[in-house]
Amino acid sequence: MAFNTEKISTDMAKIAGNRYLTAIRDGMAVIIPVAVVGSFFTIATQLPIDSWKAFIKPYVAALGLPITFSIGLMALYSCYAIASSLAQTYKLDRNSSATVAVMVFLLLVIKPGAITAAISKKTGIAVGTVFPTQNLGAYGLFTAMLAAIVSVEVIHFFKARNLVIRMPKGVPASVSNSFMALVPAAVLIVAAWAVKEGLHFDVNAGLLTLLSPLAHFGKDNFLSVITPIFFNSLFWLFGVHGAVSSTPVYPYWYKNLYANMDAVTHGATAATVPHFMTEQFFQFFVYIGGSGAILALCILLAFASKSSMGRTLGKVVIIPSIFNINEPIIFGLPIVLNPYFAAPFILAPIADGIITWLAMISHLVNKTIALVPWTLPAPIGAYMATGFDWRAIILTLVNIAVAMVIYYPFFKAWDRRQLATEQAAAAADAQTGAAEA
């Protein structure tokens, strides 16, 4: 066969294992805890109890504060974490590398303003320097990634060529590490400053223009619904963790989510916020039970199998899958490189994506306004992420049912063959048993 699956599998692992992609993925993961906690402040305003809504109304703006400082500053946190994780791969000092990267990032994206005495009197804001925050959020993520990668690469370059100040032995490691970063830091900071103040070049705007083709996948349209699902399933089918394939689009998903959260603090509800295209859209409405909308298949295995392997495996994999952990079925059945399940593993989540897309654009279900932990069972996660919309629960159940219908014929074919194998094995055992007796 001309189609070498092992080779494709290795190539995909190579793409996913790219040093920068992995650092970006690990780095962006650090904002999840703060973003989840920040999100609770958004959904707190949306509890479906009228007396609570009336009570909370005066505090809606104040409740926005933790959101501003969590997901609203995500580029800042990510820059530090990406640089730190990349520095680790080069065995560089993580703290000093990440600190330099953050300074380079801030230099590139922030144009400080000033509050004069006159303005202070009018607004009540203390006199001093102020920083606009837009570029510190999802809007500045690409520059955060660039600053982190370039900074660590430059430090690595200098260290590899020994162009650093080394302290004599006996100086504490933390002191000598910070001196190690001194020369590359000077070069980086002067360069960033020259780009910003000398050339007057807006790196963030430049990057956003350069990457604008990617932005299409962050927009609220049909293509951005099906493309990430397709690639996610494809990666898993070759045995590689699928989430990596969406890394380049994450900044746009976060930007949309933050826009939704921000709209809520300004009085919108989950029904009226602007964007449906967020990570949560996929997490709770499409990847139900894990990639491939696989919970549907787990249910079929556990309750509709005639083969004993199907029943046994189904009972083992269904519980992790309820909490969206899909590796046990993906490698246990397996799904990986299994011709029986390749088609439904791609088609079922795409069908769920299309249904959810239709439901959201026709305002049948609220859009997502919060980042809630991905291990929540889909109906609960969807209910919370949509600001407590009970229709979201119905939608997840419909999506599970649709996925079951799509998996069913393939499951049936697999189960029949499995049963035949088991019966043949049992017959063979009986025969040898009879012969021995």
Next chain:
Amino acid sequence: MRILLSCSGGMSSSLIAEALSDEAKKRSVDLAVDATGSESVADDLDEKQYDAVLLAPQTVYRKDAIKAEADSHHIPFLMIPRLMYSPLQAGKLLDLVNEKLGK
């Protein structure tokens, strides 16, 4: 023997780690298994003494980096074969661990 089992986020590996420990207990083999995410492997190895590092098949994209970590701590590294990464295959996985890491 204490082994570190890494997947991408430390979620699925904890299920496999549990199944593997249960299997070891059944055979009264002395084996402790800790689950972790691939980005914490370096820290985990610095913190505790492990006898081997196992990596989940879907995290194959981190193979080189994790193997390098194991090498730098002078302990064996083992990529778990796809068909053994399932709670039902813990017996086979334990056989493989015993065979590869030698008792």
